[in-house]
Amino acid sequence: xxxxxxxxxxxxxxxxxxxxxxxxxxxxxxxxxxxxxxxxxxxxxxxxxxxxxxxxxxxxxxxxxxxxxxxxxxxxxxxxxxxxxxxxxxxxxxxxxxxxxxxxxxxxxxxxxxxxxxxxxxxxxxxxxxxxxxxxxxxxxxxxxxxxxxxxxxxxxxxxxxxxxxxxxxxxxxxxxxxxxxxxxxxxxxxxxxxxxxxxxxxxxxxxxxxxxxxxxxxxxxxxxxxxxxxxxxxxxxxxxxxxxxxxxxxxxxxxxxxxxxxxxxxxxxxxxxxxxxxxxxxxxxxxxxxxxxxxxxxxxxxxxxxxxxxxxxxxxxxxxxxxxxxxxxxxxxxxxxxxxxx
Amino acid sequence: xxxxxxxxxxxxxxxxxxxxxxxxxxxxxxxxxxxxxxxxxxxxxxxxxxxxxxxxxxxxxxxxxxxxxxxxxxxxxxxxxxxxxxxxxxxxxxxxxxxxxxxxxxxxxxxxxxxxxxxxxxxxxxxxxxxxxxxxxxxxxxxxxxxxxxxxxxxxxxxxxxxxxxxxxxxxxxxxxxxxxxxxxxxxxxxxxxxxxxxxxxxxxxxxxxxxxxxxxxxxxxxxxxxxxxxxxxxxxxxxxxxxxxxxxxxxxxxxxxxxxxxxxxxxxxxxxxxxxxxxxxxxxxxxxxxxxxxxxxxxxxxxxxxxxxxxxxxxxxxxxxxxxxxxxxxxxxxxxxxxxxx
Numbered sequence: 009x010x011x012x013x014x015x016x017x018x019x020x021x022x023x024x025x026x027x028x029x030x031x032x033x034x035x036x037x038x039x040x041x042x043x044x045x046x047x048x049x050x051x052x053x054x055x056x057x058x059x060x061x062x063x064x065x066x067x068x069x070x071x072x073x074x075x076x077x078x079x080x081x082x083x084x085x086x087x088x089x090x091x092x093x094x095x096x097x098x099x100x101x102x103x104x105x106x107x108x109x110x111x112x113x114x115x116x117x118x119x120x121x122x123x124x125x126x127x128x129x130x131x132x133x134x135x136x137x138x139x140x141x142x143x144x145x146x147x148x149x150x151x152x153x154x155x156x157x158x159x160x161x162x163x164x165x166x167x168x169x170x171x172x173x174x175x176x177x178x179x180x181x182x183x184x185x186x187x188x189x190x191x192x193x194x195x196x197x198x199x200x201x202x203x204x205x206x207x208x209x210x211x212x213x214x215x216x217x218x219x220x221x222x223x224x225x226x227x228x229x230x231x232x233x234x235x236x237x238x239x240x241x242x243x244x245x246x247x248x249x250x251x252x253x254x255x256x257x258x259x260x261x262x263x264x265x266x267x268x269x270x271x272x273x274x275x276x277x278x279x280x281x282x283x284x285x286x287x288x289x290x291x292x293x294x295x296x297x298x299x300x301x302x303x304x305x306x307x308x309x310x311x312x313x314x315x316x317x318x319x320x321x322x323x324x325x326x327x328x329x330x331x332x333x334x335x336x337x338x339x340x341x342x343x344x345x346x347x348x349x350x351x
Numbered sequence: 352x353x354x355x356x357x358x359x360x361x362x363x364x365x366x367x368x369x370x371x372x373x374x375x376x377x378x379x380x381x382x383x384x385x386x387x388x389x390x391x392x393x394x395x396x397x398x399x400x401x402x403x404x405x406x407x408x409x410x411x412x413x414x415x416x417x418x419x420x421x422x423x424x425x426x427x428x429x430x431x432x433x434x435x436x437x438x439x440x441x442x443x444x445x446x447x448x449x450x451x452x453x454x455x456x457x458x459x460x461x462x463x464x465x466x467x468x469x470x471x472x473x474x475x476x477x478x479x480x481x482x483x484x485x486x487x488x489x490x491x492x493x494x495x496x497x498x499x500x501x502x503x504x505x506x507x508x509x510x511x512x513x514x515x516x517x518x519x520x521x522x523x524x525x526x527x528x529x530x531x532x533x534x535x536x537x538x539x540x541x542x543x544x545x546x547x548x549x550x551x552x553x554x555x556x557x558x559x560x561x562x563x564x565x566x567x568x569x570x571x572x573x574x575x576x577x578x579x580x581x582x583x584x585x586x587x588x589x590x591x592x593x594x595x596x597x598x599x600x601x602x603x604x605x606x607x608x609x610x611x612x613x614x615x616x617x618x619x620x621x622x623x624x625x626x627x628x629x630x631x632x633x634x635x636x637x638x639x640x641x642x643x644x645x646x647x648x649x650x651x652x653x654x655x656x657x658x659x660x661x662x663x664x665x666x667x668x669x670x671x672x673x674x675x676x677x678x679x680x681x682x683x684x685x686x687x688x689x690x691x692x693x694x
Binding site for chain 1: 404405408409411412413414415416500631634635636638639641642643645646647649650651654663664666667668670671673674675676677678679680681682684685688
């Protein structure tokens with residue numbers, strides 16, 4: 009039995025404790041409902057959820073590492089969701105299974121991703137070879153760094169050939185996607201204004217492939233030329249990036265123009281990563297970042313657990329009163345968190 | 352001797368180890384050079400820097416807690432820097448000492464804040480009662496959460512009556528500013544498009560005061576009306592926010608119109624905070640968040656310190672190979688970090 013991709017986000021994580029062994033077995037066969045349930049589990053931030061999550065991670069570990077993880081980022085309004093949707097269609101025509109993680113850190117308050125242009129994904133809703141999931145930032149620092157790689161592992165283990173991770177391309181999220189992706193696509197568009205120009209140097213550093221979307225708009229050729237010039241002048245700042253010449257692809261995603269070129273660029277980069285051993289370098293960096301994020305999340309969770317016991321409020325009061333500085337308070341907090349763990 | 356505000360960012364943190372006792376004494380007297388040096392110290396991310404920082408924090412602790420911390424946030428292009436500059440002028444006319452922390456998480460790659468419209472601050476460059484500092488995200492999660500409150504303490508101890516913290520209003524930074532500020536101002540402008548509309552609910556939750564800037568543009572009245580309606584329908588999601596009616600102020604910051612109204616709204620909110628005891632509630636939450644951020648930063652630093660010893664790369668290799676899941680790897684990492692600390 010399979011369930012349309014559109015329902016992936018709608019399966020609740022609550023209820024009776026799940027049979028993780030069975031869920032993982034079904035997810036490995038690519039069952040949408042099981043994949044959805046597992047992603048909901050890895051997003052859950054409760055003590056019970058965390059225990060389940062460890063079991064999920066342990067069971068998935070031997071089945072991961074195959075998917076080509078492609079990050080898509082760029083400024084708001086550049087056409088990320090449209091490009092993602094067009095890429096999904098192009099990859100499906102090639103018979104590949106595709107996962108999409110739409111990461112939206114711009115909505116930390118609502119606890120849910122903004123909808124809107126993501127409805128365009130609706131065309132893939134009934135395709136069994138497509139897994140689509142919106143992930144919201146969990147409202148605290150490190151939330152995305154921690155939960156996105158876990159969701160990625162689920163899609164990887166479920167047999168996705170490619171996982172597209174789409175983020176709002178502003179600041180921190182770009183770093184995070186770089187830490188996750190084998191291949192990072194930076195999308196730009198002509199006429200995006202000075203902000204883009206100013207950030208261009210930074211954007212180039214994280215890109216493996218550049219796409220100028222809305223290539224039918226005025227100024228597109230110039231944007232492409234400017235980018236090619238800037239690329240020639242700049243170094244690739246990514247781990248394991250040296251020796252790869254970053255291509256600039258022109259697309260009109262809304263009409264699927266240039267999307268085949270974009271797929272070709274992604275495939276070429278994947279091949280280059282494998283041939284040079286750069287993929288292993290990146291995956292090692294990604295695993296290290298993931299381990300570190302989980303470690304910090306665990307410390308945070310422990311701090312949260314001891315909060316109820318009164319350590320943090322008492323320390324905060326003393327800092328407020330000026331008779332303790334926040335560094336010594338942090339020492340005391342870590343000590344109490346550590347004691348909680350030992351006991 | 353005093354130094355113009357414009358040089359605050361230009362004093363290097365390197366060189367011979369500073370005399371912290373002397374620096375703090377001079378900062379408490381409001382000397383710009385000492386304030387600049389201390390902020391540079393708290394931004395420094397080296398083992399030596401961290402030790403100095405503890406000394407700085409301990410010496411500042413008894414002298415903090417007086418400043419009214421005002422966060423300014425809103426979407427790019429709304430006029431945050433212009434509004435900040437106009438607010439500085441209005442507060443100076445009232446004889447208040449003003450600190451400005453311009454936090455720019457959009458430039459994590461360059462290691463420095465983007466310049467550009469911040470040059471408008473130049474008009475305050477020779478005013479001894481104004482302290483201006485740009486802070487860049489330190490390129491990793493938690494960097495701002497950790498260093499911004501420290502910089503804020505320096506400005507507070509230096510005798511600033513008001514500290515304005517200006518952030519790019521996208522996602523995570525909004526949460527951080529809320530965790531820092533006594534009063535949060537959300538700036539909007541007419542005709543900012545659908546993105547703003549969509550995010551409005553989330554934005555309202557963090558605002559104590561709303562300002563519709565560019566109030567001379569078409570659609571401004573409607574934006575104000577929409578906001579007032581939305582406010583009436585929504586709850587204040589902030590800690591200690593219940594019972595305060597969020598005002599909507601119209602401004603044309605570039606001509607300083609409406610800025611007196613904005614100052615009046617800030618003062619009214621500050622008074623309300625004091626009268627109701629809400630200020631203590633918020634400051635306690637802020638201190639708790641600060642302690643937690645420092646604790647996590649310390650764990651991260653310890654992980655960084657053990658990285659060289661090989662714990663993390665080895666663990667990452669085992670996760671890549673699928674014979675260790677990232678959770679057990681994180682356990683092992685924390686154990687090795689803790690052993691490092693004990694020894």
